[in-house]
Amino acid sequence: MTYAVRYYTRTGNTKKLAEAMAAELGVEALPISQPVTEGVDVLFLGNSYYAFNIDKEVKQFIAGLDKSKVGKIVNFGSAAMLNSTYKKVKAEADKVGVAMDPTEFHCKGEFKGIHKGRPNADDVKAAATFAREYKNKNE
Numbered sequence: 001m002t003y004a005v006r007y008y009t010r011t012g013n014t015k016k017l018a019e020a021m022a023a024e025l026g027v028e029a030l031p032i033s034q035p036v037t038e039g040v041d042v043l044f045l046g047n048s049y050y051a052f053n054i055d056k057e058v059k060q061f062i063a064g065l066d067k068s069k070v071g072k073i074v075n076f077g078s079a080a081m082l083n084s085t086y087k088k089v090k091a092e093a094d095k096v097g098v099a100m101d102p103t104e105f106h107c108k109g110e111f112k113g114i115h116k117g118r119p120n121a122d123d124v125k126a127a128a129t130f131a132r133e134y135k136n137k138n139e
């Protein structure tokens with residue numbers, strides 16, 4: 001299996017998770033400004049909620065995916081109140097015919113004094129474990 005990791009971040013939380021996951025997958029965590037040009041089986045896509053939605057840049061990134069180059073998306077993130085951006089990401093992925101893996105990683109992320117310090121060291125470790133186990137299961 002081949003992997004790529006892309007993330008969108010405003011305050012650094014998603015980047016932390018992306019780097020921990022990418023290290024396990026043996027690839028570099030890159031911001032979504034870097035398009036996926038190589039063919040990959042699985043794209044780990046880090047994103048979050050901002051005012052109840054995913055960012056427009058994330059939607060544009062997904063719209064620009066080439067379904068012949070991306071097998072499927074694994075969603076991950078650290079929204080503060082809501083638990084998952086899965087449905088929002090899937091709605092965009094459906095438009096371009098890229099499949100979503102039903103598994104995803106989510107932990108809490110700090111926002112305006114709520115969930116202070118998160119993702120913390122345990123969250124980062126859990127993200128790494130998720131990626132490692134995903135890889136082992138799919139080898």
Ligand SMILES: Cc1cc2nc3c(=O)[nH]c(=O)nc-3n(C[C@H](O)[C@H](O)[C@H](O)COP(=O)(O)O)c2cc1C
Pocket residue numbers: 008009010011012013014015048049050051052053078079080081082083108109110111
């Ligand atoms: C402007 C703004 C709006 C946000 N709105 C929401 C929201 O509607 N629901 C939610 O669960 N989290 C919300 N959050 C929290 C972020 O999703 C959370 O802090 C996340 O960890 C941010 O990741 P990042 O640092 O990679 O950008 C918001 C954060 C910001 C900065």
